[in-house]
Amino acid sequence: MxxxxxxxxIEAQYRLSVVEQRIMLACISQVRRDQSITDEVLYSVTAAEIAAMSGTSTKQAYRELEKAALRLKRRDVRLIKDPNGHGSKRKVMITGWVQTIxxxxxxxxxxxRFTRDMLPYLTxxxxxxxxxxxxxxxxxxSAHAIRLYELLxxxxxxxxxxxxxxxxxxxxxxxxxxxxxxxxxxxxxEPAIEQINEHSPLWVQWEQRKTGRTVTHLAFTFGEKVSKKPQKLRKGKSKATVGDGTQKGSGALYGIPMAVIKNSAQPGESCEDTALRLLDEAKQR
Structure with a gap:
């Protein structure tokens, strides 16, 4: 999914709890990105599905789901419109995630049902x-871990x-x-980085940066975790590791040779989408 x-x-201003995030992401994963979607489409997720995907107990998921759904109806999100200055003025749109729960x-x-204003950002x-x-x-x-992961x-x-x-x-x-x-x-x-390193396909390191004597910025370095499966050697050359996020010049993307990416690309699929799909397929083997 x-x-x-x-x-x-991804860069919008909003706050959702972990359970609210799980509800939203489970429904967002059902949105068809290749078709025009109206705000009449109804998406659903059950406590059992939340429990299965998060590794929590079904009883806990049942207990949390209703309360999270009620809060979600009241949550707003602030989106920057025209952030690159192509229009006359920079605008902030404040809208809700859902119109009906x-x-x-x-x-x-x-x-x-998602709000009409939200759909262009999902499909x-x-x-x-x-x-x-x-x-x-x-x-x-950690809700912060999910947000930070998306930003990375x-x-x-x-x-x-x-x-x-x-x-x-x-x-x-x-x-x-x-x-x-x-x-x-x-x-x-720190908790967000710990969870990203533990639960996601990325490894992350970070450091703080100062402007004068004040810490003003955080710098993150990250990449795909190297597959734990042993790699076969081919005539003295090491096979490119799917899952190694390092880019070796212009000849590879996420550690996958461009020749492999081009040969594996589906009609209309970009090189980046192809590389990410190959990474997903490698994890499922």
Missing amino acids: QIYKSNAL IYVEEEGRVEL QLTEQFTRYALADVAQMT VQWRGAGEREVEIGWLREAFQLDDKYPAIKDFKRWVI
């Missing part, structure tokens, strides 16, 4: 979007990203929480 989000939504008690099922995406597998974040128990995979091809701390606080909607940098690192960044 794949998640597709526009980059504007239905909870079926006997089945432990949540059904929802018919042809450029400036981020893609990852739902399984990459399903077992994370948005720059997957680069393998590094530097963000301004004030911007990150706004994106996570932390408001007045953790004003001291030591608390911000202890309760937000």
